[in-house]
Amino acid sequence: MSNETTGLPTVPRQRTTSPSWAAPDPVAQLADRLDDFVSSAVHPDEIAAVLESDGLSDEQIRERYGVHNSFALAEELYARVPRRHPDPGEPPHDPWRAGLPACLLRGLVFALPGFAYVLGARLPAGPRGDLGLPVGTAALLAGALFGWTWNQGLSHRAYAWLGLGDRAAARRCLLLGAPVGALLGALTALAVADGAAPSAVAFAAGQSCYLGASTTLLVLGRERALLAALAPMAAGALVTMVHPLPEPAGPTLLLGSLAAVILLGLREVSSAAKEPGPRSGRGGPRLTASLPYALFGLGSGALVLYAALGDVLAGERHSALAAPAAVALTLSMGPAEWLLYRFRSAGLAGLRSSGTPGTFRRTTVRTGAECLAAYLCVLCGLGLAAAALWPDTPALTAVRLADLLLLGVVLWTGLLLQSFGAVLGTAAVCCTAALAQTLALLTHATDPHGAALTVYGAAAAVQTAVVCTLLGRATAHR
Incomplete structure (x- = not known):
């Protein structure tokens, strides 16, 4: 089937003629063998990756095909x-369909722990420290950031272990890592709990245990x-927002859910404790490979905390532990995850339907813009609803809403880049933005919301440019 009949763009094909007695052209033979793949490739780099995966060295390519290296071949x-995309007999496999x-269930699970701060609001209470927060709050924040x-x-x-097909090794990793993290998180909270009540330290320790489990x-x-x-x-916290529960009920519900x-x-x-460990000499994921993900957790977590506590740190007195921004961001993680899957799925579809690198790039950028716009609409709605329903919170002004949406751009594009490796x-962008926010706080910026707007805007612009680039x-989606 010719490209004229399919309407797909073509790259001019080199036409060579050889006498019948001439030796076969090895490049033509290779083109015939790889015809199905080469015809659907969007960029030559995809073909080079396949050649290298077949074990062809540059020396072998020079000897067999008379060109310099795999990229030239x-x-x-x-x-x-020519470019062509034959219709498959059945729908192609899409590993990103979700x-x-x-995804909404996961978003709900991310948000429900926030109700613990409603039931335990009295535990970190006490005199306010230098930053205008109760002294027990510092222990909670430090433990949360470490966690x-x-x-x-x-x-x-x-x-990574699950990706290698070793579920037992993944369980062993969690069996060791979760308790160690909970212990270190509790010690971190204790280290900054200067003057905090024992109940605040206990709450922070319980928070660390919950994060690990x-x-x-x-x-x-x-x-x-x-x-x-x-x-x-969560049910107890909702009741508390309408009518106070008896004194022992809050801690009992907290401990019950934590224990469960x-x-x-x-x-x-x-069961991982009883299973044999990996065979000697078997390779596994490198520990250092997880470090950038940990740094991304630190930077993004700090930005979310600053969004939640910005008004309190600016000197405005209202609830520090359940700000509408934090509620909206955690609830939005479910739709955010689903939109990430949509983008990855659309990327695979774009590889099959695009005939040139430029067409694929335009399709990808348009899909990314649509997914990001959909996420920001969800985040805006959640932010307005949280500000209207949550007690003792200030109105969500245009500046606060802009802060929230720009932070949403940073987080969603960050998660998108993370999903592509x-x-x-x-991680560098988020940690730099968090450091800038910290410096603005320590230097007592006259306009914290304006400083946040600048920081989030710069981070969002950088990450959006990285996403588009x-x-x-096409090779990023293979």
Whole structure:
């Protein structure tokens, strides 16, 4: 079937004629053998990757095909074979197809732990420190930041083992890493709990234990069990927002849900203690490979905390532990995850339908813009709803809303880059933005919201440019 009949763009094909007695052209033979793949390639680099995966060295390519290296041979093949995309007999496999209900469930599970701060609001109470926060809050924030950092790295390492098909090794990783992280998180909270009540330190320690156990359940796909364990605590918090519960009820619900989550996590990984370890000499994921993911957890976690506490740090008195920005961001993680899957799925479809690198880049950029716009619409709606429904919070002004949406751009593009393995760059951007926010706080910036707007805007612009540059390449989606 010719490209004239399919309407697809073509690259001019080199036409050569040889006498019947001439030796066969090895490049033409290779083009015939790889015809199906070469004809659907969007860029010569895709062909070069296949040649290298077949074990062809540059020396072999020079001897067999008379060209300098794999890239030159790929360009020759790309020029000889017209672009065409035959319709498959059945829908092609799409590993990025995901259901919206499952992603919304994960978003709900991310948000429900926030109700613990409603039930435990009195625990960190006390005199306000230098930053205008109750002294017990510092222990909670330090423990949370350490937990997000540690568990981001831990979950990446466990997922890496799962990707290698070794579920037992993933369970062993979580069995060791989750308790160590919980202990270190509790010690971090204790180290900064200067003058805090013992109840605040205990709450921070429980928070660290929850982060480790919930990471175990989420990595192993036990979202429904985690939701069931959190449901009584969340229900109690909702009742408290309408009518105060009896004094012992709040701590009882907190401890009950925490114990349930820990027991469920232990049940999932306890069998790993009895399973044999990996065979000697077997390779596994490098520890250093998880470090950028941990740094991304640190930077993004700090930015979310600053968004939640910005008004308090600016001197405005209202609830520091349940700001609408934090509620909206955590609830939006479910739709954000689903839109990430949509983008990855659309990328594969674009590879099949695009005939030139430029067409693919335009398709990818348009799809990314649509997914990002959809996420920001969801985030805006959640932010407005949280500000309207949550008690004792200020109105969501235009500046606060702009801060929230720009932070949403940073987080969503960061998660998108992370899903493509480009985590080092987004970790650097998020950590730099968090450092800038910290410096603005320590130097007592006169306009914290304006400083946040500048920081988030710069970070969003950088990451958007990286997304357009990197993910517009066809080779990034293979």
